[in-house]
Amino acid sequence: MSAPFFVPMLTIHSGCKINLFLNVIRRRDDGFHELETLIQPLPLYDQLSFERSEVPGIRLRCSHAEVPTSSDNLIVRAVSRFYQELGEAAGIDVHLDKRLPVAAGVGGGSGNAAAALRAMNELHEHPLAAPDLLGLAAELGSDVPCFLHNGPSLATGRGELVESLSDFALLAEAAVVLINPGFGVPTPWAYQNLRLDEEGGRSGLSAGGLIEQLRSDDWDGFLAGLFNSLEQPVIKKFPVIRLIRDGLVAAGADAAMMSGSGATVFGLVRDRSLAAGVLERFLDGYGSQCWSQIVPMSGQPAASGE
Numbered sequence: 001m002s003a004p005f006f007v008p009m010l011t012i013h014s015g016c017k018i019n020l021f022l023n024v025i026r027r028r029d030d031g032f033h034e035l036e037t038l039i040q041p042l043p044l045y046d047q048l049s050f051e052r053s054e055v056p057g058i059r060l061r062c063s064h065a066e067v068p069t070s071s072d073n074l075i076v077r078a079v080s081r082f083y084q085e086l087g088e089a090a091g092i093d094v095h096l097d098k099r100l101p102v103a104a105g106v107g108g109g110s111g112n113a114a115a116a117l118r119a120m121n122e123l124h125e126h127p128l129a130a131p132d133l134l135g136l137a138a139e140l141g142s143d144v145p146c147f148l149h150n151g152p153s154l155a156t157g158r159g160e161l162v163e164s165l166s167d168f169a170l171l172a173e174a175a176v177v178l179i180n181p182g183f184g185v186p187t188p189w190a191y192q193n194l195r196l197d198e199e200g201g202r203s204g205l206s207a208g209g210l211i212e213q214l215r216s217d218d219w220d221g222f223l224a225g226l227f228n229s230l231e232q233p234v235i236k237k238f239p240v241i242r243l244i245r246d247g248l249v250a251a252g253a254d255a256a257m258m259s260g261s262g263a264t265v266f267g268l269v270r271d272r273s274l275a276a277g278v279l280e281r282f283l284d285g286y287g288s289q290c291w292s293q294i295v296p297m298s299g300q301p302a303a304s305g306e
């Protein structure tokens, strides 16, 4: 009798984020933009399963029809890049249970790429050290490295230079109400249409200033410092984003802002027990034709879309 073929399998969560501050500083010669962004991870997840196979190739299946499963997908690119680094032929089946909104400014795709790198490294018994993984992550996308860290982070450069921060006590009891209107915003389009010298293009504050307000438990100062350069071009083209932002504040959120390049908007609620009321009032006014979710800013993972 031949020995049974052992197939290692791994299932992991793949998270998302909001940008509490995203200040574009300047356009660079390489087509990217220099920025400073404060990233807050949220306990809301996609699920990814990996199964090693003797059949050559990378096969991705996804629960969501709109997510491409070809070589364009960041998961496929991450897995492919990983095998290339190892100098090995790929043989893997991947399943993505997509629960996060797609092309939504919450980093779902970037989170998937980082999760894929971590999972591949684990399945292969850690051939790559942390700096190697970070290098691969930065190649895959500006937002990917921040997902290799747990907790909040400050990202600079084009977003790939990541400094890990400790959790903010001020946000311990807070929650966000996430609203996605159901259309995606291509990130390159948002950057290309940003007018840095026009109103809303740049913040007078630095990310360090906002972090200081968070660390000194200055809730109002923190709210006043929230900023996202990319709201300017996106709101110009899609005024519904402003409507959602204003609607969340009218419904009782302490503040609201678009995340990343949109179109997801988050409403901040300092006391998470009030978040359900905010969402209910928002949906009463706006209608329920949107994706919505209440997410604590720390603590237990919440299954998304449920």
Ligand code: C5P
Pocket: 031, 032, 033, 034, 035, 140, 141, 142, 143, 157, 158, 159, 187, 188, 189, 191
């Ligand atoms: O790095 P990533 O692949 O996510 O970037 C997608 C696109 O977004 C880039 O090709 C660029 O057009 C734009 N971008 C930018 N400046 C950044 C990050 C992204 O202009 N810091």
